[in-house]
Amino acid sequence: xxxxxxxxxxxxxxxLYRYQHLAAIAGWDQAAxxxxxxxxxxxxxxxxxxxxxxxxxxxPALRGLFDAANSEALTPVQQASLRxxxxxxxxxxxxxxxxxxxxxxxxxRCEHAWRSQRKANDWQGFLQNFREVVKLSREEAQYLSDxxxxxxxxxxxxxYEPGMNSAEVQRIFDDVKSWLPGLIRDTMQKQAGEQVLxxxxxFAIEAQRALGIEVMGVxxxxxxxxxxxxxxxxxxxxxxxxxxxxxxYRDDDFVQSLMGIVHxxxxxxxxxxxxxxxxxxxxxxxxxxxxxxxxxLSFEMQLGRNPAxxxxxxxxxxxxxxxxxxxxxxxxxxxxxxxxxxxxxxDADELTYPAHVILRFEIERALIEGEIEAEDIPALWDEKMxxxxxxxxxxNYQNGCLQDIHWTDGSFGYFPSYTLGxxxxxxxxxxxxxxxxxxxxxxxxxxxxxxxxWLQSNIWQQAxxxxxxxxxxxxxxESLNPAHFRAHLxxxxxx
Amino acid sequence: xxxxxxxxxxxxxxxLYRYQHLAAIAGWDQAAxxxxxxxxxxxxxxxxxxxxxxxxxxxPALRGLFDAANSEALTPVQQASLRxxxxxxxxxxxxxxxxxxxxxxxxxRCEHAWRSQRKANDWQGFLQNFREVVKLSREEAQYLSDxxxxxxxxxxxxxYEPGMNSAEVQRIFDDVKSWLPGLIRDTMQKQAGEQVLxxxxxFAIEAQRALGIEVMGVxxxxxxxxxxxxxxxxxxxxxxxxxxxxxxYRDDDFVQSLMGIVHxxxxxxxxxxxxxxxxxxxxxxxxxxxxxxxxxLSFEMQLGRNPAxxxxxxxxxxxxxxxxxxxxxxxxxxxxxxxxxxxxxxDADELTYPAHVILRFEIERALIEGEIEAEDIPALWDEKMxxxxxxxxxxNYQNGCLQDIHWTDGSFGYFPSYTLGxxxxxxxxxxxxxxxxxxxxxxxxxxxxxxxxWLQSNIWQQAxxxxxxxxxxxxxxESLNPAHFRAHLxxxxxx
Ligand SMILES: [Zn+2]
Ligand SMILES: [Zn+2]
Numbered sequence: 006x007x008x009x010x011x012x013x014x015x016x017x018x019x020x021l022y023r024y025q026h027l028a029a030i031a032g033w034d035q036a037a038x039x040x041x042x043x044x045x046x047x048x049x050x051x052x053x054x055x056x057x058x059x060x061x062x063x064x065p066a067l068r069g070l071f072d073a074a075n076s077e078a079l080t081p082v083q084q085a086s087l088r089x090x091x092x093x094x095x096x097x098x099x100x101x102x103x104x105x106x107x108x109x110x111x112x113x114r115c116e117h118a119w120r121s122q123r124k125a126n127d128w129q130g131f132l133q134n135f136r137e138v139v140k141l142s143r144e145e146a147q148y149l150s151d152x153x154x155x156x157x158x159x160x161x162x163x164x165y166e167p168g169m170n171s172a173e174v175q176r177i178f179d180d181v182k183s184w185l186p187g188l189i190r191d192t193m194q195k196q197a198g199e200q201v202l203x204x205x206x207x208f209a210i211e212a213q214r215a216l217g218i219e220v221m222g223v224x225x226x227x228x229x230x231x232x233x234x235x236x237x238x239x240x241x242x243x244x245x246x247x248x249x250x251x252x253x254y255r256d257d258d259f260v261q262s263l264m265g266i267v268h269x270x271x272x273x274x275x276x277x278x279x280x281x282x283x284x285x286x287x288x289x290x291x292x293x294x295x296x297x298x299x300x301x302l303s304f305e306m307q308l309g310r311n312p313a314x315x316x317x318x319x320x321x322x323x324x325x326x327x328x329x330x331x332x333x334x335x336x337x338x339x340x341x342x343x344x345x346x347x348x349x350x351x352d353a354d355e356l357t358y359p360a361h362v363i364l365r366f367e368i369e370r371a372l373i374e375g376e377i378e379a380e381d382i383p384a385l386w387d388e389k390m391x392x393x394x395x396x397x398x399x400x401n402y403q404n405g406c407l408q409d410i411h412w413t414d415g416s417f418g419y420f421p422s423y424t425l426g427x428x429x430x431x432x433x434x435x436x437x438x439x440x441x442x443x444x445x446x447x448x449x450x451x452x453x454x455x456x457x458x459w460l461q462s463n464i465w466q467q468a469x470x471x472x473x474x475x476x477x478x479x480x481x482x483e484s485l486n487p488a489h490f491r492a493h494l495x496x497x498x499x500x
Numbered sequence: 501x502x503x504x505x506x507x508x509x510x511x512x513x514x515x516l517y518r519y520q521h522l523a524a525i526a527g528w529d530q531a532a533x534x535x536x537x538x539x540x541x542x543x544x545x546x547x548x549x550x551x552x553x554x555x556x557x558x559x560p561a562l563r564g565l566f567d568a569a570n571s572e573a574l575t576p577v578q579q580a581s582l583r584x585x586x587x588x589x590x591x592x593x594x595x596x597x598x599x600x601x602x603x604x605x606x607x608x609r610c611e612h613a614w615r616s617q618r619k620a621n622d623w624q625g626f627l628q629n630f631r632e633v634v635k636l637s638r639e640e641a642q643y644l645s646d647x648x649x650x651x652x653x654x655x656x657x658x659x660y661e662p663g664m665n666s667a668e669v670q671r672i673f674d675d676v677k678s679w680l681p682g683l684i685r686d687t688m689q690k691q692a693g694e695q696v697l698x699x700x701x702x703f704a705i706e707a708q709r710a711l712g713i714e715v716m717g718v719x720x721x722x723x724x725x726x727x728x729x730x731x732x733x734x735x736x737x738x739x740x741x742x743x744x745x746x747x748x749y750r751d752d753d754f755v756q757s758l759m760g761i762v763h764x765x766x767x768x769x770x771x772x773x774x775x776x777x778x779x780x781x782x783x784x785x786x787x788x789x790x791x792x793x794x795x796x797l798s799f800e801m802q803l804g805r806n807p808a809x810x811x812x813x814x815x816x817x818x819x820x821x822x823x824x825x826x827x828x829x830x831x832x833x834x835x836x837x838x839x840x841x842x843x844x845x846x847d848a849d850e851l852t853y854p855a856h857v858i859l860r861f862e863i864e865r866a867l868i869e870g871e872i873e874a875e876d877i878p879a880l881w882d883e884k885m886x887x888x889x890x891x892x893x894x895x896n897y898q899n900g901c902l903q904d905i906h907w908t909d910g911s912f913g914y915f916p917s918y919t920l921g922x923x924x925x926x927x928x929x930x931x932x933x934x935x936x937x938x939x940x941x942x943x944x945x946x947x948x949x950x951x952x953x954w955l956q957s958n959i960w961q962q963a964x965x966x967x968x969x970x971x972x973x974x975x976x977x978e979s980l981n982p983a984h985f986r987a988h989l990x991x992x993x994x995x
Contacts, residue, residue: 026545027522034525038533042725043742046779050521057552230537247538284541 010073011083017067018090019285024058026244033242033249037234062097082288085470089287096164099148108141112414119413128402132379135413139372139379142415146373158373161418165294166425168472171370174421177428177487178363184491186393189356192344192498201339204331207256216259216325217252217266220318224270224304225457227277239265241272241301245284248273259326260340264309271304272297274457278465288469292476294419298426299433300464306355306427307434307493308456312338313445342497346394348404356498359427360393365411365420373417382406429477431490433459436481505568506578512565513585514780516556521739523549528737528744532729557592577783580965584782591659594643603636607909614908623897627874630908634867634874637910641868653868656913660789661920663967666865669916672923672982673858679986681888684851687839687993696834699826702751711754711820712747712761715813719765719799720952722772734760736767736796740779743768754821755835759804766799767792769952773960783964787971789914793921794928795959801850801922802929802988803951807833808940837992841889843899851993854922855888860906860915868912877901924972926985928954931976 028051035047071094074087115134122131142161149160159170218233231248243249250269254262275291283289291297308314312334319334330336344354350361368385371377377385386406390396398405406412411419434456438444441455448456463480471479478484523546530542566589569582610629617626637656644655654665713728726743738744745764749757770786778784786792803809807829814829825831839849845856863880866872872880881901885891893900901907906914929951933939936950943951958975966974973979 020548023545023548026541027526027549030526030529030542030545031522034529038727040724040726040742042722043739046521046739046741047525050518053515053518054522227537229535231535232533244538244541246541247535 007073009077010070011077011079011087014067014070014074014087014090015286017061017064017070018093018287021058021061022285024054024061028054028058029242029244030247030249033251036236036238036240036242037249037251059097062094067094082283082470086283086286086288089290089469092167093287095152099152100145101148104141104144104148108138108145108415111137111141116410116413119407119410123403123407126401126403126407128383128407131402131407136379138413138415142417143373143375145415146417156374158370158418161373162421163418165419165422166473167293168474169293169295169421169425171366171421173485174366174425175370177485178366178421178424180487181359181424181491182363182393185356185360186395188494188498189344189346189360189394192356193346195499196344199339201343202331202336204259204326204340205329206258208259208326210254210256212325213254213259213262216321217263219321219325220263220266221270223318223321223451223453224267224274224308225453226270226273230277231273233266239269241269241276243276245276245279245290246281248276259322263322264305264341267309268301268305271301274304274460275300275465278461279468280466283468290469292464292467292469292471293473294422295425295429296464296473296476298422299429300426300460302427302430303433303456303460307430308448308453310338310341310355310497311445311448313448315341316449317451344498346396348390348396348398348401349408351409355427356494357394359424362420362424364389364393369412369417369420425485428485428487428490431493432477432481432483432486433463434493435489502568504572505565506572506574506582509562509565509569509582509585510781512556512559512562513588513782516553517780519549519553519556523553524737524739525742525744528746531731531733531735531737532744532746554592557589562589577778577965581778581781581783584785584964587662588782590647594647595640596643599636599639599643603633603640603910606632606636611905611908614902614905618898618902621896621898621902623878623902626897626902631874633908633910637912638868638870640910641912651869653865653913656868657916658913660914660917661968662788663969664788664790664916664920666861666916668980669861669920670865672980673854673861673916673919675982676854676919676986677858677888680851680855681890683989683993684839684841684855684889687851688841690994691839694834696838697826697831699754699821699835700824701753703754703821705749705751707820708749708754708757711816712758714816714820715758715761716765718813718816718946718948719762719769719803720948721765721768725772726768728761734764736764736771738771740771740774740785741776743771754817758817759800759836762804763796763800766796769799769955770795770960773956774963775961778963785964787959787962787964787966788968789917790920790924791959791968791971793917794924795921795955797922797925798928798951798955802925803943803948805833805836805850805992806940806943808943810836811944812946839993841891843885843891843893843896844903846904850922851989852889854919857915857919859884859888864907864912864915920980923980923982923985926988927972927976927978927981928958929988930984 031047031051031054035044035051039047071087071091079087111134115131115138118134119131143157146157146161149163150157153160153163155163155170162169162171162174214233221228221233230246231243231250234249234251235253236251237253239250239252241248241250250266250273252262252265252269275297279291280289315337316334319332319337322332322337323329326332331340342355344356346357346360347353350358350365353361364386367389368377368382371385372379372382383402383406387397387399390398390405437455437459440459441447444455447453464476467476467479470476474484526542526546526549530539530546534542566582566586574582606629610626610633613629614626617623638652641652641656644658645652648655648658650658650665657664657666657669709728716728717723725741726738726745729744729746730748731746732748734745734747736743736745745761745768747757747760747764770792774786775784810832811829814827814832817827817832818824821827826835837850839851841852841855842848845853845860848856859881862884863872863877866880867874867877878897878901882892882894885893885900932950932954935954936942939950942948959971962971962974965971969979
């Protein structure tokens with residue numbers, strides 16, 4: 006008598022989940038705790054763990070188990086679980102090991118050289134390494150495309166955003182392009198006449214940290230299941246049972262750090278709110294990068310920069326950083342809604358950010374589909390930055406196409422998730438506001454339960470039980486509808 | 501053509517070393533960083549890693565490699581490396597998996613119940629579980645004894661202290677017993693007439709931490725290769741490339757925490773000083789528990805409680821904790837050399853500590869060799885505490901044989917390492933003093949190089965290249981000689 010296959014798959018993926026736990030903690034430690042001389046040994050240990058996880062997922066015995074599990078009687082949750090285990094397994098098994106290794110090497114080489122090439126504005130130098138990264142990423146995309154039947158770019162995008170396709174994304178982004186430049190222009194005109202007070206520093210790091218901790222408390226972060234620490238690049242790491250978020254502090258500015266904490270707390274509450282009984286299985290993990298970002302942006306954009314929320318936390322800012330007029334809620338609202346087109350995506354405000362993302366999406370899609378070559382990027386970049394944001398980037402590679410790390414290691418297909426996340430968040434809040442027409446007055450008085458309860462039951466507890474489109478439909482009653490995003494921006498910036 | 505075996509063994513043990521790295525960092529995090537709700541997932545992940553490490557060491561292919569490597573041409577370092585790899589391999593393979601599991605279960609059960617039984621002074625209750633731990637530990641000892649040819653207790657002790665035997669330990673401890681009680685009595689008489697000022701708290705935790713960090717700097721701790729954090733039970737963890745030490749602070753006392761940091765810094769510098777090019781192999785790791793303790797006690801006892809060292813750091817104490825007469829070097833010297841026999845080993849002073857260890861050694865040796873049974877322990881305990889320390893423990897199990905965790909999980913054979921470490925440390929310093937008759941005046945002025953250089957070249961850089969007796973002989977010109985320990989105590993307490 007043969008053992009049922011499904012429980013055996015659960016056993017294998019539970020082992021994998023424990024390895025992932027170790028990788029997450031070691032990775033967090035590397036970024037937040039580890040002294041410099043620990044790096045070589047840590048890198049070797051983490052690489053060994055990657056090999057082990059890859060072996061676990063490429064164990065030849067899994068194929069037979071997946072085949073057999075297809076015909077076993079499974080509950081709906083087990084069926085979803087099987088689908089998600091299969092997705093993770095397929096992603097790990099589609100690519101020949103030689104390609105994975107070659108891409109990893111080419112990405113490391115390109116990234117390493119990029120660090121100095123960016124400073125030197127050396128696009129031609131970068132291109133030497135980058136062509137190889139593009140070539141190998143296209144090969145990867147071809148493998149994935151051959152199996153999944155979607156286009157090459159879509160196949161890469163589905164690694165981060167399963168169930169989304171680029172035709173849909175292009176349709177949505179085309180709509181945004183039709184109204185965003187005008188909205189940016191109108192907003193800048195409106196803000197040109199406004200007085201905004203800059204807060205006077207320095208702001209002691211310890212005081213900023215205490216403020217961040219208190220705001221995390223307001224946002225419902227469970228400190229028995231997570232921590233706040235410091236790292237050069239803020240992130241949300243750790244594991245669902247023990248979420249580690251980080252920020253960085255500057256003593257001459259508290260605005261960015263505070264809202265960064267709010268953002269990462271959104272990621273963290275998603276993780277803390279995932280169903281604990283499924284934590285060891287892929288179906289119990291976050292749905293996608295876009296849905297993850299929809300949580301951080303629900304916290305940062307929908308809640309955090311909302312004047313009602315700033316009214317709620319203004320007294321906390323004053324308590325920790327001292328009294329000054331710049332900390333009045335109205336002025337905080339202006340600080341956190343200032344719109345200024347610029348070169349750098351990660352520094353962009355809420356309104357100009359989507360323009361950066363659309364530009365990247367359009368260029369990387371064309372690049373992976375073979376419609377353009379790597380050397381065509383700067384001209385396209387200049388043209389789109391001018392069209393979408395009115396910014397002149399000619400010859401300025403270091404603040405243009407060399408500005409960040411995403412392409413250097415071949416992570417094509419990720420960019421859309423940022424703006425899809427912002428749109429999902431706007432759509433959630435449109436739904437929440439229908440249920441609670443008095444949402445803002447509740448928020449201002451500290452009653453955040455409508456938001457948390459809705460996210461908890463509609464997103465966090467749903468984990469990966471449904472595809473992304475199905476999750477969003479079940480939560481909001483309609484598929485992704487960018488009209489909510491537009492309405493939100495209109496109301497906030499011109500309302 | 502077959503591959504040489506030795507390099508294949510190095511490959512396997514390098515993989516093991518990387519897994520150990522992950523285990524060490526996850527373990528440190530668990531004790532120093534992890535919030536409470538992370539514990540279940542962490543425990544599962546660490547157990548999975550233990551299974552993996554055990555599989556790595558019990559891979560049947562290793563036997564053939566060890567056989568083949570015997571006849572390969574190896575350098576002296578490779579020969580030592582092969583010996584240490586074999587030792588680790590044998591220790592992992594000697595015991596049937598069923599016994600390892602049974603002992604682990606019995607130990608957990610006994611330890612869990614002990615937490616409340618100790619509070620309730622419930623020796624009879626403890627005995628129910630403890631008998632099973634003793635029984636399984638004897639079985640373990642028998643397996644080890646059958647293979648190694650040494651007695652049962654010696655086989656257990658050799659897990660911590662390879663190359664040492666209990667006849668030698670008994671000989672040394674008998675000598676100690678002939679002079680220690682008298683020395684304790686004389687010291688107490690002498691100290692009865694002395695005035696000691698207690699420092700007045702509270703001592704801010706941040707100030708204590710800053711003091712600890714500065715003292716670690718004086719002691720040569722490399723902060724680019726390690727950290728100081730906080731945990732309930734102080735320890736030295738992490739990996740040689742990135743050593744994590746911990747302490748705990750009380751705001752009404754700085755004495756224990758400060759000397760605890762000095763102690764752990766001794767462990768840490770051993771790890772930081774191990775030869776980096778051998779870090780991935782057992783031969784590059786610390787020699788034994790006794791030698792490790794000899795480093796922490798070199799720092800704590802030989803250096804840290806030395807009046808010359810206290811003279812050096814008294815200004816630092818005042819700088820961080822404020823001026824008060826109790827912080828004068830002479831008074832610090834009195835605080836750190838106060839002798840008071842008591843019930844609890846871990847709270848014992850330098851002079852009474854060996855009496856606790858000798859008592860444990862004599863009881864656990866007899867227990868494992870089958871000369872006594874578990875129920876005989878209290879009577880022996882009472883008798884020896886009275887004889888060695890003049891302390892009456894009758895009926896006081898919670899501060900007697902139930903006082904600590906060492907026996908509950910079956911870690912028999914470890915106790916001698918503490919006092920052997922203290923003796924090695926005294927012997928090292930006798931050697932160093934011969935080379936540097938002006939050692940104390942150098943220490944008082946901050947020139948600690950004679951100590952660090954000697955330990956670096958004679959102990960740290962030697963890692964596990966030699967057996968413990970050979971290491972000590974090469975370093976000091978003679979085998980373990982407790983006369984140095986006696987002379988050190990005589991000089992410090994009656995000199
Ligand atoms: Zn984010
Ligand atoms: Zn120690």
